[in-house]
Amino acid sequence: MNNKEKYINAFVETFGVSAEEVEKLEYSQIEEWDSVGHMSLVAALEDVFGIMMDADDIIDFSSYEKGLEILEEKYQIKM
């Protein structure tokens, strides 16, 4: 599984959505992505990529696209 697939899989596992659905997801757009779901997603990504995200990055992580950008630019994870 490459990094992009791992990233998508974290959304799928955390929110119970299909891989096709995740690309347009934004925070609070679906019931599962609430404040609890948000922290579960962050924990899943930290486990998968072996990183520890800064508080500011967690707050900025407002969508699937924004998360990709943060992980690539701040944590050097090639997608």
Add this chain to the structure above:
Amino acid sequence: MEEKLSFDLMGIQSCQRNRYPLLFVDKIIEAIPSKSARGIKNFTFNEWYFPAHFDDDPNVPGFVLVECLVQTFLMTFLCMEEYRGMETSFVSINNVKFKKKVVPGDRLEMDARLDSFRRGVAKGHVDAFVDGIFTCSADFVVAITEVLDQYKPKETE
């Protein structure tokens, strides 16, 4: 040296938000903040659910046992000054095991272990015993909503 705390019923209620008829831990014998808690719950026939569960075989419902376990678990982190009185919510309950029926007159002793506590999300495990015999256990993930709210993204337009 580890700080060891203990809480009576009023002390427990100063730490967590559960109240009668849904408060299911009577005493915390020992709590080591961010590490563990040992609690007890005494069951008498006066408990409100015994007449309904069941009239010919009174025993503690499974959901009550799960609440006993988690309310002891909560004390592993809600005993810390900065989190006292904060509202919590379940994230997940896994590996729940019931091995022995609990009946009026039993005293449930619960050992809770906090495995991790980060950004308001607590993960851990609780074992419970009656007369030294393993009775039930579960793994919990519980969140402090007030802490989580500090990390949620700003609502988009």
